[in-house]
Amino acid sequence: MRHEKAGLLLDLARRLAASAEGLTLDEMAQAIGVGRRTVERMRDALWSLFPNLEEVEDPPTKRFRIAGGLDGLFQNPTPEELVELSKAADALRAAGAPARAAALNALEAKVRSAMRGAALRRVGPDVEALMRAETIAVTAGPRPFEDEAVIGAIRESIKALRALEFRYEGGSRPGERRRVAPFGIMFGHNNYLVAAELGSQTPRTFRLDRIADLEVLEITAAAPEGFDLQDFAHRSFGIYQGEGPEAVVLRIAPERADDALRWRFHPSQTAELQADGSVIVRFTAAGMLELAWHLFTWGPAVRVLAPESLRQVMVTELEKALAAHGPPPPCGEGAGGGGVSIEAAGRGDPLIKT
Structure with missing residues (x-):
C-alpha cells in the first residue's frame, strides 16, 4: 500500500474513533473525499486492523465507530500540528482573548503529556525551529471584550438550556435589565451574545462589554428548532443586521x-x-x-x-x-x-x- 493510501486509512480510523455516534458510509466517503466503493474497501481493511470497530444500527442505515479510541501510537501529533495549536493560542492572546488562549495552551499541554517520551523528544527540535521561524502579525483594531466569567456563564446557560438575566448598557434602553434565551456567541472584533428576549424568537445581538450583573436563571430557554448561528452571522456584513439583507x-x-x-x-x-x-x-x-x-x-x-x-x-x-x-x-x-x-x-x- 502506498504511503498516501495508508495515511488516508489512518485518517479515517481517527475520524471513526473521534465520533461518539459513528459515521455512515456516505459520511465517511464525504469526510475523506473518496467514492462509496473505495470507502467500503477501506472499512473492510479497518475491520482487520482494529478489532474494536463497531457496527451500529441506525435505520435505515448503519453507522461505524472505533470504540475506546485509538492507541497513542496512532495519535501522536506532527510538529506542524503542535505549532499551529500554539500559534492559535498566541493569536487569541494577541487579539485580547486570554481565556480562550489559556484553554488552547491547556489542550496543548494535555496533548504533549499524553505523548510517549521518545515521540516527544523526536518532534521537540522541529517544533522549536518552527516556533522561532513563525510569528503572528498583530494588526490594528479594537481589542474584543473577553471576560472569562461572562463567557463561562453564557456557555453554562446554553449547555443547561437556561435563560439569562443581565443589565444591558447599550441598545435603545440602556441600563435596563433583560431576560433572554441565549442562542450562542459570535467572536470577532467585538464579541456578541446572540439571544432573543423571553417571549420572542427574533434573534438580537448584545455586546459582551455592555453586559453587567449577569446571572443564569432557573427558567428553561433555548434557541428555536432549526436556528443556525452560522447562517445568522452570514446574513450581514460584520455584526449589524440592519433593515434586512x-x-x-x-x-x-x-x-x-x-x-x-x-x-x-x-x-x-x-x-x-x-x-x-x-x-x-x-x-x-x-x-x-x-x-x-x-x-x-x-x-x-x-x-x-x-x-x-x-x-x-x-x-x-x-x-x-x-x-x-x-x-x-x-x-x-x-x-x-x-x-x-x-x-x-x-x-x-x-x-x-x-
Missing part, C-alpha cells in the same frame, strides 16, 4: 483585480472577471454601514453598482469625514474655492472630486 454589486478596477479575486467580502459572494480586466463581486448581506467602512479601504478602486442605500451611506460617511477634516472656509466666506466636493458621488461619478 440587500443584493450588493461591486466593481473592482483592473489594477486591483488580483486582490479582489482572492478577497472574501462575504461567504455568499461570487466574483466574475470582466473583459476589461475589472471584477464584479456580488453577494447578499445586511449591515451597509460596516460594509461602507470596509469599502473605503479600497480607495478609488471600488465602485458601488448596487444597492443605492449603500451608495448613500458612503456619501453620508464621506460628508462627516470632510466636515471634520476639510479645510475651514475663509473668515466670512462660504466653503468655495479650494474646498472638496462630493456631490457627484450620488450620480455614480468618482466619490471624491477636488
Whole structure:
C-alpha cells in the first residue's frame, strides 16, 4: 500500500474513533473525499486492523465507530500540528482573548503529556525551529471584550438550556435589565451574545462589554428548532443586521483585480472577471454601514453598482469625514474655492472630486 493510501486509512480510523455516534458510509466517503466503493474497501481493511470497530444500527442505515479510541501510537501529533495549536493560542492572546488562549495552551499541554517520551523528544527540535521561524502579525483594531466569567456563564446557560438575566448598557434602553434565551456567541472584533428576549424568537445581538450583573436563571430557554448561528452571522456584513439583507454589486478596477479575486467580502459572494480586466463581486448581506467602512479601504478602486442605500451611506460617511477634516472656509466666506466636493458621488461619478 502506498504511503498516501495508508495515511488516508489512518485518517479515517481517527475520524471513526473521534465520533461518539459513528459515521455512515456516505459520511465517511464525504469526510475523506473518496467514492462509496473505495470507502467500503477501506472499512473492510479497518475491520482487520482494529478489532474494536463497531457496527451500529441506525435505520435505515448503519453507522461505524472505533470504540475506546485509538492507541497513542496512532495519535501522536506532527510538529506542524503542535505549532499551529500554539500559534492559535498566541493569536487569541494577541487579539485580547486570554481565556480562550489559556484553554488552547491547556489542550496543548494535555496533548504533549499524553505523548510517549521518545515521540516527544523526536518532534521537540522541529517544533522549536518552527516556533522561532513563525510569528503572528498583530494588526490594528479594537481589542474584543473577553471576560472569562461572562463567557463561562453564557456557555453554562446554553449547555443547561437556561435563560439569562443581565443589565444591558447599550441598545435603545440602556441600563435596563433583560431576560433572554441565549442562542450562542459570535467572536470577532467585538464579541456578541446572540439571544432573543423571553417571549420572542427574533434573534438580537448584545455586546459582551455592555453586559453587567449577569446571572443564569432557573427558567428553561433555548434557541428555536432549526436556528443556525452560522447562517445568522452570514446574513450581514460584520455584526449589524440592519433593515434586512440587500443584493450588493461591486466593481473592482483592473489594477486591483488580483486582490479582489482572492478577497472574501462575504461567504455568499461570487466574483466574475470582466473583459476589461475589472471584477464584479456580488453577494447578499445586511449591515451597509460596516460594509461602507470596509469599502473605503479600497480607495478609488471600488465602485458601488448596487444597492443605492449603500451608495448613500458612503456619501453620508464621506460628508462627516470632510466636515471634520476639510479645510475651514475663509473668515466670512462660504466653503468655495479650494474646498472638496462630493456631490457627484450620488450620480455614480468618482466619490471624491477636488
